[in-house]
Amino acid sequence: MSYPTQARVDLAAIRHNVAVVRERAPGAEMMVAVKADGYGHGMVPCAEACLSAGADRLGTAFIEEALVLRAAGVEAPILSWIIGPDDRLADALDAEVELSAGAAWLVDDIAKAARQTGRVARLHLKVDTGTSRGGASAADWGDLLDRALAVRAEGLVEIVGLWSHLACADMPGHPSIEAQIARFDEALAMAERAGAGGSHVVRHLSNSAATLTIPRARYDMVRPGIAIYGLSPVPEIDDFGLRPAMTLAATVTLAKRVPAGSGVSYGHVYVTERETTLGVVPIGYADGISRRATNLCEVLAAGRRRKVTGRVCMDQLMIDVGDDPLSAGDEVILFGPGDQGEPTVQEWADHLETISYEVLTGIGSRVRRVHTEGSGPAPAR
Numbered sequence: 001m002s003y004p005t006q007a008r009v010d011l012a013a014i015r016h017n018v019a020v021v022r023e024r025a026p027g028a029e030m031m032v033a034v035k036a037d038g039y040g041h042g043m044v045p046c047a048e049a050c051l052s053a054g055a056d057r058l059g060t061a062f063i064e065e066a067l068v069l070r071a072a073g074v075e076a077p078i079l080s081w082i083i084g085p086d087d088r089l090a091d092a093l094d095a096e097v098e099l100s101a102g103a104a105w106l107v108d109d110i111a112k113a114a115r116q117t118g119r120v121a122r123l124h125l126k127v128d129t130g131t132s133r134g135g136a137s138a139a140d141w142g143d144l145l146d147r148a149l150a151v152r153a154e155g156l157v158e159i160v161g162l163w164s165h166l167a168c169a170d171m172p173g174h175p176s177i178e179a180q181i182a183r184f185d186e187a188l189a190m191a192e193r194a195g196a197g198g199s200h201v202v203r204h205l206s207n208s209a210a211t212l213t214i215p216r217a218r219y220d221m222v223r224p225g226i227a228i229y230g231l232s233p234v235p236e237i238d239d240f241g242l243r244p245a246m247t248l249a250a251t252v253t254l255a256k257r258v259p260a261g262s263g264v265s266y267g268h269v270y271v272t273e274r275e276t277t278l279g280v281v282p283i284g285y286a287d288g289i290s291r292r293a294t295n296l297c298e299v300l301a302a303g304r305r306r307k308v309t310g311r312v313c314m315d316q317l318m319i320d321v322g323d324d325p326l327s328a329g330d331e332v333i334l335f336g337p338g339d340q341g342e343p344t345v346q347e348w349a350d351h352l353e354t355i356s357y358e359v360l361t362g363i364g365s366r367v368r369r370v371h372t373e374g375s376g377p378a379p380a381r
């Protein structure tokens with residue numbers, strides 16, 4: 001069965017990328033971030049591929065995502081790190097999902113859920129070392145530790161992790177990196193003195209960029225995301241031998257000759273210079289293809305790169321293939337690993353002045369995720 005739009009995800013590439021990252025972080029555990037539907041790649045199959053390739057744990061933003069993994073039968077340790085008031089704490093504890101806490105009120109809520117369910121919560125205490133996002137500020141870290149130790153004494157929680165997140169890991173040499181590492185070390189020392197340390201406690205700080213470029217930020221565990229999907233977090237520096245896992249493809253619904261001077265798509269921002277063949281491609285901004293790709297981004301069609309011509313619409317975009325042969329049913333590749341000359345998602349991100357993460361996670365639910373071994377069928381030529 002073929003679908004008009006497909007995001008083919010090469011699970012062999014995912015496993016390769018796990019091995020690449022593993023080699024860069026010897027001795028550290030690996031927790032792969034599979035939030036946001038595995039960065040748009042399909043969370044469950046990607047999680048399973050990562051675990052089969054030797055990843056130790058999984059990380060999700062929300063409890064809801066962790067519960068989806070558990071419902072699919074994933075048994076590996078999972079940490080969820082964005083938790084709000086009235087969240088599904090009891091469900092998380094019943095499913096043995098580890099929880100991040102960066103505020104004393106949340107420790108109290110988790111302890112309450114532990115009391116209700118009869119489960120012992122496994123906590124990763126988060127310190128804000130300078131990203132000014134989640135986690136306890138330095139001034140509140142002592143209180144957070146005290147609260148966690150108090151409920152630990154009641155047998156309601158275990159403290160299994162101490163962690164933080166870097167703001168500028170993808171900007172090697174940025175002064176904030178050293179400052180955050182120093183503050184993390186201070187927070188760890190304070191936890192140790194308070195009795196919240198020990199060899200069973202996992203200390204973790206590094207996303208993909210830090211894992212690949214800042215050896216001393218690896219601590220006991222790294223938390224790569226984007227690198228596992230095959231994109232470099234620092235594309236201007238190195239691709240690290242990572243392989244992009246996703247190929248985004250769509251099948252032409254109509255190809256037709258039009259005369260010179262034809263205005264194409266809304267607003268006629270593209271006008272044909274001569275008689276030419278246009279292809280209608282059934283993917284648009286409702287599927288995550290930015291309207292800013294108009295007359296800018298490229299796709300592979302009929303064996304060559306073509307610009308997206310005319311405005312990207314909600315459900316469709318247009319290409320101009322000149323006198324090359326194109327028919328309904330031919331496949332157009334928007335991006336992929338680049339093997340066949342197609343653009344990469346990094347090229348799309350560069351054109352759109354954003355990061356690969358945004359392009360990948362923006363791909364909508366109408367695009368069928370198809371998981372393959374290898375980069376999938378060859379495009380129509």
Ligand SMILES: *Cc1c(COP(=O)(O)O)cnc(C)c1O
Binds near residue numbers: 033208223225227
């Ligand atoms: C998303 C996320 C990661 C992974 O980040 P990448 O840049 O994709 O490697 C790691 N840690 C936290 C807290 C995250 O939210």
